[in-house]
Amino acid sequence: MAHPKYAFFEGKIIPIKEARIDIRTNALQYGTGVFEGIRSYWNKNTKTSYTFRMAEHFQRLILNSKILMIEIKYSASELCDLTMELLRKEKYTEDAYIRPFSYNSGLNIGPKLIGNDQDLFIYSIPLGMYLDTNKAISVCTSSWDRISDNSIPPRAKISGSYVNAALQKTEAIMNGYDEALVLSTDGRHVSEGSAMNIFMVRNDTLITPPVTNDILEGITRDTVIELASRMDDIKVVERPIDRTELYIADELFFCGTGAQISPIGSVDKRTVGNGEMGPITRRIQELYFKIVINEVEEYSHWCKKV
Ligand SMILES: Cc1ncc(COP(=O)(O)O)c(C=O)c1O
Incomplete structure (x- = not known):
């Protein structure tokens, strides 16, 4: 099966096909989500994957979420551990990109940052070059x-x-x-x-x-x-x-x-x-x-x- 196979969604790691949100979700309607982009790199010489500055990305996510009044109930180090678990299940042998996303998951109508449920999901996806870094x-x-x-x-x-x-x-x-x-x-x-x-x-x-x-x-x-x-x-x-x-x-x-x-x-x-x-x-x-x-x-x- 092609990557990604799994997502961390509603508190647990599940097959990505089962990670589905309601069409009424506030973040979908009004863009009230905060996200991160983290890379993991595959080292061909040592045949090992490494995440790059993952803790700093999660610290930034926690701080930035405060701007949208989203409280993340995990610490940066817990989010790193969850991501590691996800990546170990994916078993990448190529570069990948990790997308954590904290958001207003409530189903109420109206763009506001309070009085809504909140959640966080994480998934990953293979990603080579985003821009061709060999050329100017x-x-x-x-x-x-x-x-x-x-x-x-x-x-x-x-x-x-x-x-x-x-x-x-x-x-x-x-x-x-x-x-x-x-x-x-x-x-x-x-x-x-x-x-x-x-x-x-x-x-x-x-x-x-x-x-x-x-x-x-x-x-x-x-x-x-x-x-x-x-x-x-x-x-x-x-x-x-x-x-x-x-x-x-x-x-x-x-x-x-x-x-x-x-x-x-x-x-x-x-x-x-x-x-x-x-x-x-x-x-x-x-x-x-x-x-x-x-x-x-x-x-x-x-x-x-x-
Ligand atoms: C608007 C914007 N500026 C800058 C960056 C670079 O930030 P970072 O180096 O933390 O990935 C990003 C994300 O990649 C971005 O979306």
């Missing part, structure tokens, strides 16, 4: 603005807010680009990609928008900052980025659990650098791909053996 992709500035913290907080990874991402990504693809770059409504600074954070290199400085620029506080973003901070020849700065700075950047890349480290070759038809993956992006990408399969001892605390 083409991106366009989206005509759709990023939703702001005071409308639907992007920080919270709210299921309903991904309509915004879907509009951006679809527009980009329909116009012949690989991905969308999104500006914030407030001051129209660069926010992020449709579902990934962005880094710019200018004069050996790695620059990324601060967490107050309507972005998801990405765990891969945090990983990149940590890795680059330990490289003596690279400075890391968090500051707002103007749209036209991207046109004159030395290098640009997206990062995210799905996107991994994805070099950008052009923005709005302006070539970035020489249009190929830049040297700093390459260094970070090479290191990242070794770390996630637990081949760098210094960072092995981020990897959990399945």
Whole structure:
């Protein structure tokens, strides 16, 4: 049977075919869910799967759920254990993606965050590349603005807010680009990609928008900052980025659990650098791909053996 075979649903691990929700579910009607995306990586050399920074993802889920007043009755470490159990049953021999989802499971009519039942499910699915990380992709500035913290907080990874991402990504693809770059409504600074954070290199400085620029506080973003901070020849700065700075950047890349480290070759038809993956992006990408399969001892605390 093809993956996925199981889901954690309504308090237990059951065959995924039996994990069904009622059509009246509040989260389906009004987008009142908060989710995570976690990767597990298959190391071909050691024939072992490792999850990457799973505990941090669950900590973020618990915190972000508070924004939607969803109380998760499991601790991050219990959620890690449940996920491990699920992955061990799936027995993946390829890269996979884990999708935890906390949500308003009540059946009442009306968009509100109180007085509803709440629940959480987890499933996993095989996932190779989300973006082709071997090539420098083409991106366009989206005509759709990023939703702001005071409308639907992007920080919270709210299921309903991904309509915004879907509009951006679809527009980009329909116009012949690989991905969308999104500006914030407030001051129209660069926010992020449709579902990934962005880094710019200018004069050996790695620059990324601060967490107050309507972005998801990405765990891969945090990983990149940590890795680059330990490289003596690279400075890391968090500051707002103007749209036209991207046109004159030395290098640009997206990062995210799905996107991994994805070099950008052009923005709005302006070539970035020489249009190929830049040297700093390459260094970070090479290191990242070794770390996630637990081949760098210094960072092995981020990897959990399945
Ligand atoms: C809007 C958005 N920004 C950034 C990211 C990257 O976050 P992370 O590195 O935690 O996966 C994601 C998710 O992958 C996302 O959906």
